[in-house]
Amino acid sequence: MDILDYDFMQRALLASLMVGLVAPAVGVFLVQRRLSLLGDGLGHVALTGVGVGVLTATSPVWTALVAAVLGAVLIELVRARGRTSGDVALAVLFYGGIAGGVVLLSLAPRGQATNLDSYLFGAITTTSPEDVAVFAVISVVVLLTVVLLGQRLYAVSDDEEYARAVGLPVLGLNIVLAALVASTVVLSMRVVGLLLISALMIVPSAIAQLLARSFRETVALACVVGLVVSVAGTTTSFYAGTPSGGTIVLLSIALFLLVSTGVAVRQATARRRHRRRVDVHDAHPHEHGDGCGHQPVPHGDHVDYDHDGHRHAPHRTGEGVHYDEHGEHPVGAPPAGRTG
Amino acid sequence: MSTTPAGGAPVVELRRATIGYGDVAIVRDLDLTIRAGEAVAVLGSNGSGKTTLARGLLGLASLLDGEVQVLGARVGGLRDRGRVGYVPQRHSVSGAVPATVREVVGVGRLARLGLLRRLGRKDRAAxxxxxxxxxxxxxxxxxxxxxxxxxxxxxxxxxxxAAEPELLIMDEPTAGVDAANQQVLAGVLGRISASGTTLVVVTHETAPLADVLSRAVVVDHGRLAYDGPLAEAARHDEPGVHHHPPARERSGYRLDQPTVTTRPRGAAHEGH
Structure with missing residues (x-):
């Protein structure tokens, strides 16, 4: 496998594995909270941290982490104080973050500002061994927090007021979530880039939402999707010579379009089938009811009527009543599971 | 204070309570005692302050003056928040991300678990x-x-x-619900009440829950306008009837005494 012959590719793949797993695990809560763009904003703020790191010759990953977490806490405090001014305050913080980063980087010796692209959009060659170690620590901390506090974070993201009414520390949990987002942003710095990380938090979750039935399923599926697109995108970018961040995000958006089209087609088919059944019984000679000659069969919260061996369920719509098929059953026998 | 025959211990006690948001008082100078096992309707027209009253009991609206005790503790000071249940006025439960009935209801149980404990077997059974x-x-x-x-x-x-509350506060549980489901809901609430849980139901329609609720509290312009049997509350609750002045008079009344009073800054902390 020639891709694994390169040390930098091994590190890039490790980093993409971690960010692919972690970003959606945090992103699902942002989607639930309808704050999908928080990751984007914290990416801006992290850039100032990168600038400070480059200027002071400390590891930019650490300084970015500090800047992003500070920004995250500040945002939650502003949000908690009042919403109207919060919107403007967020914009100021976000654009201040990216402007600060650009200016600080331009002051760096020997024109290192050319690295800006790699921080913003990801570049697989830039992951250092220390980066991988830091990323591993961040990943473990973030995933542990999600496992420990997941249900509370869900409660707060779902219905902040209810969470407050039952005594959950809403502000604290919001700050924890924002700090998780900030950490994830930093995790993305090498492979996906600070401007594109938000996509890897949100798009896998959007895909999982289309398919999953429960919150738990959504989180698990989003992590799998994130992992796959992240590793596949990094690999593709190695062979195609494209920036890794853009490749990963395009791949996940392509998957999103594919899945949502599939789901839409499936739903349309189900609707068509339903309508065809309706047509069959459109000219139904009578409305089922007491004494219509068809055997009534209790079915959950309604009554079906036995009609030549299949069950008719009245379906009342604005235009009147038609009959849905609720499966076949032997005449006279109670339907399965409803013997009581 | 209550006109209802004394039941158990007081579950809710308001003493000259003024409740609102920020500096804005919405419920003013209200005295009210609700005892264990009672099923009380909180009635009033839109903007009367009935929802604010309920939110004040939950710590979602601020106590600006006076005193509110819920289950013997100051609002927010209750150690076990699971003892008070809350059904917000919300027409749908589904958020952006799919969740099952079990997951949504599980959130209610968190009130009994503190910050880190996970749902155990007993919690899942609840x-x-x-x-x-x-x-x-x-x-x-x-x-x-x-x-x-x-x-x-x-x-x-x-x-x-799910938290097995002793006091259940509900905001408009029957609004926008079809007749069949209202009936089911009334049955559910009847059983909850029969099991000894105290019910406080904010509502603008008493008919669906008439069999469940026995006492009514009518709030008008933030003040207590009636407290007594539900059956006799209807005429106090209908706008423009009996104690309400006719519409023209009422608008004048509002000009003199606005429903929403902006209190001077700092006033909120008086008496603490």
Whole structure:
């Protein structure tokens, strides 16, 4: 496998594995909270941290982490104080973050500002061994927090007021979530880039939402999707010579379009089938009811009527009543599971 | 203070309570005692302050003056928040991300668990019982988005029941629910009340729950306008009838004494 012959590719793949797993695990809560763009904003703020790191010759990953977490806490405090001014305050913080980063980087010796692209959009060659170690620590901390506090974070993201009414520390949990987002942003710095990380938090979750039935399923599926697109995108970018961040995000958006089209087609088919059944019984000679000659069969919260061996369920719509098929059953026998 | 025959211990006690948001007082100078086991309707027209009264009991609106005690503790000072259940006025439960009935109702149980404890066997049993109490046990693992509006309302009731509360506060549980589901809901609330849980139901329609609620408290312009048997409350609650001045007079009354009073800054902290 020639891709694994390169040390930098091994590190890039490790980093993409971690960010692919972690970003959606945090992103699902942002989607639930309808704050999908928080990751984007914290990416801006992290850039100032990168600038400070480059200027002071400390590891930019650490300084970015500090800047992003500070920004995250500040945002939650502003949000908690009042919403109207919060919107403007967020914009100021976000654009201040990216402007600060650009200016600080331009002051760096020997024109290192050319690295800006790699921080913003990801570049697989830039992951250092220390980066991988830091990323591993961040990943473990973030995933542990999600496992420990997941249900509370869900409660707060779902219905902040209810969470407050039952005594959950809403502000604290919001700050924890924002700090998780900030950490994830930093995790993305090498492979996906600070401007594109938000996509890897949100798009896998959007895909999982289309398919999953429960919150738990959504989180698990989003992590799998994130992992796959992240590793596949990094690999593709190695062979195609494209920036890794853009490749990963395009791949996940392509998957999103594919899945949502599939789901839409499936739903349309189900609707068509339903309508065809309706047509069959459109000219139904009578409305089922007491004494219509068809055997009534209790079915959950309604009554079906036995009609030549299949069950008719009245379906009342604005235009009147038609009959849905609720499966076949032997005449006279109670339907399965409803013997009581 | 209560005109209802004395039941158990006081569960809710308001003494000259002024409740509102920020500096804005909405409920003013209200005295009210609700005892264990009572089933009380809080009535009033839109903007009367009935919802603010309920939110004040939950710590979602601020106490600006006076005193509010819930289950013997100051609002927010209750150690076990699970003892007070809350059903917010919300027409749908489904958020952006899919969640099952079990997951949504499980959130209600968190009130009993502190910050880190996870749902144990006993908690999961309480969640299952709560879902069964509203008759949705066979929808346990279905996404809430697949339920009808009336069923989703029952999910919200189950979420509150999951913590096994002694006091259940509900905001407009029957609004926008069809007759069949209102009947189911009335049955559920009747059973909850019969089991000894104190009910406080904010509502603008008493008919669906007439068999469940016995006492009514009517709030008008933030003040207590009536407290007594539900059956006799109807004429106090209808706008323009009896104690309400005719519409023209009323608008003048509002000009002199606005419903919403902006209190001077700092006033909120007086008396603390």
């Amino acid at each position: 969640v299952a019982d709560a879902v069964a109490a509203v008759g949705l046990e066979d929808r346990m693992d279905d996404p809430v988005a697949s339920l009808s509006g009336g069923q989703q309302r029952r999910v919200l009731v189950a979420r509150a029941l």
